[in-house]
Amino acid sequence: MTMTEALHLALDQALERDERVFLLGEDIADPGASGPTAGLSTRYGTQRVLDTPISEAAIVGAAIGAAMAGFRPVAEIMIMDFIGIAADQLVNNAAKLRFMTGGRTSAPITVRTQVYGGLSTGATHSQSLEAWFMHIPGLKVITPATPRDAKGLLTTAIFDDDPCIFLEPIRLRGQRGMVPLDPAFAIPLGEAEVKRPGTDVTLISYGRAVVEALKAADRLATDGISAEVLDLRTLVPLDVAAMVRSVGRTRRAVVVHDAVGFAGPGAEITAIVQRELFGTLLAPIERVAARFVPNPAPAALESSIYPSVERIVAAVRQTLRPDQARSDPTKAGIRG
Amino acid sequence: MTMTEALHLALDQALERDERVFLLGEDIADPGASGPTAGLSTRYGTQRVLDTPISEAAIVGAAIGAAMAGFRPVAEIMIMDFIGIAADQLVNNAAKLRFMTGGRTSAPITVRTQVYGGLSTGATHSQSLEAWFMHIPGLKVITPATPRDAKGLLTTAIFDDDPCIFLEPIRLRGQRGMVPLDPAFAIPLGEAEVKRPGTDVTLISYGRAVVEALKAADRLATDGISAEVLDLRTLVPLDVAAMVRSVGRTRRAVVVHDAVGFAGPGAEITAIVQRELFGTLLAPIERVAARFVPNPAPAALESSIYPSVERIVAAVRQTLRPDQARSDPTKAGIRG
Amino acid sequence: MAGTPNDSTDPPDQPGLTGLTGLTGSSDPDDRDDLASLAPATARRLYELMTLMKTADDRLSRGISSGELLTVYWPSRGQEAIAAAMGVCLRSDDQLVTTYRGLHDLIGKGVGLVEIYGEMLGRQVGASRGKGGTMHIASPGVGVMLSTGIVGAGPPVAVGLAMAAQRLGLDRVVVASFGDGATNTGSFHEAANMAALWDLPLVLLCQNNLYAEMTPTEHTMKIEHVADRAAGYGMPGTRVDGNDPVALVSAVTEAVERARAGRGPTLLECVTFRLRGHYFGDPMAYIPAEQLAAATEADPVLRFRARLVGSGACTAGDLDTIDAAAVASVEEALATVLAAPPTALTEIDHDVYADARNCPA
Amino acid sequence: MAGTPNDSTDPPDQPGLTGLTGLTGSSDPDDRDDLASLAPATARRLYELMTLMKTADDRLSRGISSGELLTVYWPSRGQEAIAAAMGVCLRSDDQLVTTYRGLHDLIGKGVGLVEIYGEMLGRQVGASRGKGGTMHIASPGVGVMLSTGIVGAGPPVAVGLAMAAQRLGLDRVVVASFGDGATNTGSFHEAANMAALWDLPLVLLCQNNLYAEMTPTEHTMKIEHVADRAAGYGMPGTRVDGNDPVALVSAVTEAVERARAGRGPTLLECVTFRLRGHYFGDPMAYIPAEQLAAATEADPVLRFRARLVGSGACTAGDLDTIDAAAVASVEEALATVLAAPPTALTEIDHDVYADARNCPA
Numbered sequence A, B: 001m002t003m004t005e006a007l008h009l010a011l012d013q014a015l016e017r018d019e020r021v022f023l024l025g026e027d028i029a030d031p032g033a034s035g036p037t038a039g040l041s042t043r044y045g046t047q048r049v050l051d052t053p054i055s056e057a058a059i060v061g062a063a064i065g066a067a068m069a070g071f072r073p074v075a076e077i078m079i080m081d082f083i084g085i086a087a088d089q090l091v092n093n094a095a096k097l098r099f100m101t102g103g104r105t106s107a108p109i110t111v112r113t114q115v116y117g118g119l120s121t122g123a124t125h126s127q128s129l130e131a132w133f134m135h136i137p138g139l140k141v142i143t144p145a146t147p148r149d150a151k152g153l154l155t156t157a158i159f160d161d162d163p164c165i166f167l168e169p170i171r172l173r174g175q176r177g178m179v180p181l182d183p184a185f186a187i188p189l190g191e192a193e194v195k196r197p198g199t200d201v202t203l204i205s206y207g208r209a210v211v212e213a214l215k216a217a218d219r220l221a222t223d224g225i226s227a228e229v230l231d232l233r234t235l236v237p238l239d240v241a242a243m244v245r246s247v248g249r250t251r252r253a254v255v256v257h258d259a260v261g262f263a264g265p266g267a268e269i270t271a272i273v274q275r276e277l278f279g280t281l282l283a284p285i286e287r288v289a290a291r292f293v294p295n296p297a298p299a300a301l302e303s304s305i306y307p308s309v310e311r312i313v314a315a316v317r318q319t320l321r322p323d324q325a326r327s328d329p330t331k332a333g334i335r336g
Numbered sequence C, D: 001m002a003g004t005p006n007d008s009t010d011p012p013d014q015p016g017l018t019g020l021t022g023l024t025g026s027s028d029p030d031d032r033d034d035l036a037s038l039a040p041a042t043a044r045r046l047y048e049l050m051t052l053m054k055t056a057d058d059r060l061s062r063g064i065s066s067g068e069l070l071t072v073y074w075p076s077r078g079q080e081a082i083a084a085a086m087g088v089c090l091r092s093d094d095q096l097v098t099t100y101r102g103l104h105d106l107i108g109k110g111v112g113l114v115e116i117y118g119e120m121l122g123r124q125v126g127a128s129r130g131k132g133g134t135m136h137i138a139s140p141g142v143g144v145m146l147s148t149g150i151v152g153a154g155p156p157v158a159v160g161l162a163m164a165a166q167r168l169g170l171d172r173v174v175v176a177s178f179g180d181g182a183t184n185t186g187s188f189h190e191a192a193n194m195a196a197l198w199d200l201p202l203v204l205l206c207q208n209n210l211y212a213e214m215t216p217t218e219h220t221m222k223i224e225h226v227a228d229r230a231a232g233y234g235m236p237g238t239r240v241d242g243n244d245p246v247a248l249v250s251a252v253t254e255a256v257e258r259a260r261a262g263r264g265p266t267l268l269e270c271v272t273f274r275l276r277g278h279y280f281g282d283p284m285a286y287i288p289a290e291q292l293a294a295a296t297e298a299d300p301v302l303r304f305r306a307r308l309v310g311s312g313a314c315t316a317g318d319l320d321t322i323d324a325a326a327v328a329s330v331e332e333a334l335a336t337v338l339a340a341p342p343t344a345l346t347e348i349d350h351d352v353y354a355d356a357r358n359c360p361a
């Protein structure tokens, strides 16, 4: 089934199985709904699949309140670029409630949000802001790359006791794959998966970029380079052991993601790996990520800012250059 | 003069010198004002130093609109934890206007905000969220550590043609130093400064943590270890050349900041330096930052989460250990 | 009732068709047509603008359907009267903040079709050299300062623009144009409060088209009239038939003059309908058939045409000439745009900062 | 006028003293005292709560001034009547969302003083084992679900709690208590709109103390009465003398019963004054001397005492006994807290996630 169908199935089964689950968001109820929620209000009623006003702060706030009272709300922020409006509720309430109340309250909400990058919708409908939420203690951040992972991770998120931000990359919505139908199927958070084994270099990735990394690995294979593709699946919790295992073997790493590179998730991954594997690495860790620019609207420009097979392959080749030491500091340009 | 006086002076001189400058924010006008804005509305009138409703989104939005029309507004977000409420305006308007309109409009605003960490005010009045804004193309991020830098950088920010986020760490407000009185005194953005020269290790820092880094350097000196303290002063633009110059010489780096470590500014700094200086480094880059936890209210708990002289010294010692290679990947624990 | 601004204490409209009953696009049959209250040149200009807007909108729809044009687009079709009224009531130095559904507003304010189409189609001749796209068109030369893709993000910026006008001692006015759904956002509230507090020269112009995306307005607010929100800020709230250009000119003029005179903002609710749904290609399955039929019946462009001819203000021939001119302008602009070079890849390297050297790697 | 809820169409109060003229803390001298409308036990309970709140507040102020106690604190002193009215009107399963200025609200809802002081002073016996601090006290066992340090952040969460009550078919009511300044936040607006839309069992209780930090309310909103905001959401808005416990009981009861009966939310504006300024130690230089004098004169605790005695409902001796009991409770709680161990350093390792293994390094 497609990614959208997998997400739909996860929501459907969660609603079916547990009265505490309800969905709220803009345009998620029939007949207007499209995407993963289409059909659900017809099946479960508009009390359990609830259209809201355009009020992102209150959508997340309301989810938090209901969660504190025992529900398992799944809030939708239609497109991730709008999540700033709900940032205060996520950061100052959801993330911190458990700690600030010494465990007396908590906010086990799931916030689903679509990443629109790649649709030519311009700079305010394209951002991938997961780095923000990684940085906030108390939140979990989930980014599936396949229909199977989407179903398994969303199911886990909904029933997880902590607030989860769940990213759905729009460019994957039509992607197909086998998905377990069992409602009990769930994938634990914090377990990366090797999506393709390899020996020469590890491509550490997540979300939409995994698809690109896999294509790059195919391309590299034709040149006799064996790339392992590690899909992190969740950024918090982060499976450091899996990264260290893989890169410990391949001794080279390239981090690939659709978020902007600068101060992005790849920075943290790189910082961890350089420390854990210092002396083992044969090359500096490279990052291939969105360029540091607001998303341009035209498709040709937009696709040029994202990780592409070409950019990934070039980065891998960089890690394979014989002499990696750059001992001449004067060579480094200003980035400021 | 103190940091507060230096900030006051920068604002005063900017108001004096340029009719386009005005200030807006909550409780910034006399007789209620305290901190850097105290006295300014008495001097320049409440049209130029304007109290606003508690409306962070509209405060920043209004600053943007006025800036588009030729003004140089300085908006205050009282405490950085509240900046989430204005995040949408910062991210989707201020940062992107110039690009989205092909240069036809721009938002040369300055957003001053205080970082309250260390005041025992608990988890929602303590955060240091500069990493968020580093990640957004189009914004500049400024973090002075001394009264002199505060004055010089704030002056530059106000007259800079791009939107600037200016952090004022509350723990530095009473710190004293020499400050040029000349209204023309300005420090260019993107130039780090060596606050203390050294040869064995570079402490890369900014903001309040610079003070701790300097203390740690003193302590290390008594043990014969010579630490260079590099104050970045601005995170965007980032002075990569200065980092490479310094670490290229010392061949060891410890990044020190008050923001949470995970996915924090130090991650980007580390990722850059490991790449620029691969093969030159004698040890993995260490990070000393706030622990991954909402700020606890009690002073004893709170101070234990921040970089301290002890933690910095321990990290430096770690970089000085003879054998840095960690070739056994199984030793690495799960961080997920 | 139609033809003059209604205040917000009118009795509630029929459920399910909120506001639509007021959408006649002409005065009550019993009354004398108050078209006569407009100067003939104004009436003609309104029609010119409305037909140009309709033509520009229809042409995009046709081009996208046929595969000739590739863009994303949120049609304004059906909301012509509101934008045309702004067009005739605003001075060129007055400023506008609009949204993704801005085509008509942009045309009304005087943005050239080449700039608009060029931006939508990713051409170097676009308002932003094609980089911003459909949702983000600005043309400060004619006062269009911002179009936002984020619902509710415009009013706070409009507050700042109005503060600037007030500070500069200029008598220019700022209009923030947005939808009914936008009034549920916190940004709207914060901005409206500030505007009233500081007596800003701002018109908060709500184009209440009865839906926000696929959700009917009555599913997102309990109140019947958006204009009722004004009381909470201490500004006047006015509700007007958004399909009646004559009523709109009167209501917009009143709000603009009030702002221009330094008497502060107005919340002006203009009740209308999106005839093509939310985005281009929207199947509109969520719109009840009778509602769509009634709205189509109330098409402001066709109604205004009939009214102009019926009242003897213009002949059908006059209006045919205007229509033909609109088609010619639209085709000419489109041809120019299609012949123009696509946005250069190197555009990415500009305009992130004033000085490109500030960009991190 | 005082003594019964005033609706929001009352004539505006005197400028500079917005609302204060209504703050008599008793009925008009001409009227019969409507104290009689309360059951004697209720009147007595109100006084008990008010004096306990005042004593708890004064004790903190004294302790901080003398250096005995070290904490940050936003005094509620002067707002006792409102919290006491909630105390007598709410059931223990009703829920409350309050703010940093929550001391009185917490006491009214039944949170123990040891939990409150313990949290403020960073002791293991605090509501959150001292980790949350003054601004973030919750005690779900008695219905206190959240206190927020972020102005405006509470109402959206209260909406969710009220949704939960409605979904569960419970007749419990949620009260969101916040200040006048909070009604300028976008969060308030979004929450109020949702609450009205869905007929939620919620009371939006605004403690209008005429200031937000150092800024008088009339500098941040054009309207005279916060209650006027209700109209924009389609809910009733009521303004009441927030220093008069009798009027408050009636107004709170009405709003709570409305919510409990499934008839939706109310915006209840209770006009009062912060007698100690914004934070403890606030020099209050920004408060006009006459305003402070008038407010001190209208001290709700002293006024209510005089009224109880004056009407013959209680003897001064009765009330002295109650006062003495309050002092004893406060001293006992404080002694317990001061003897309790400080929050353990290891508390940092708990409650970031349900399972600590989820924490990154």
Ligand SMILES: Cc1ncc(C[n+]2csc(CCOP(=O)(O)OP(=O)(O)O)c2C)c(N)n1
Residues within 6 Å of the ligand: A026, A054, A056, A078, A082, A085, C101, C149, C150, C151, C152, C178, C179, C180, C181, C182, C183, C207, C209, C211, C212, C213, C278
């Ligand atoms: C903050 C935000 N939330 C959601 C969206 C998605 N969205 C785009 S248009 C729209 C409906 C807006 O309705 P309204 O304000 O009535 O304007 P209309 O489209 O009807 O002109 C929504 C929900 C958005 N762009 N921004």
Ligand SMILES: Cc1ncc(C[n+]2csc(CCOP(=O)(O)OP(=O)(O)O)c2C)c(N)n1
Residues within 6 Å of the ligand: B026, B054, B056, B078, B082, B085, D101, D149, D150, D151, D152, D178, D179, D180, D181, D182, D183, D207, D209, D211, D212, D213, D278
């Ligand atoms: C979003 C936000 N902005 C600013 C502040 C700083 N602040 C704390 S209390 C306060 C005033 C609140 O006034 P009001 O809502 O009237 O409540 P009161 O303190 O008078 O009880 C402000 C501005 C904050 N905590 N949160």
Ligand SMILES: [Mg+2]
Residues within 6 Å of the ligand: C179, C180, C181, C207, C208, C209, C210, C211, C212, C213
């Ligand atoms: Mg609409």
Ligand SMILES: [Mg+2]
Residues within 6 Å of the ligand: D179, D180, D181, D207, D208, D209, D210, D211, D212, D213
């Ligand atoms: Mg107040």
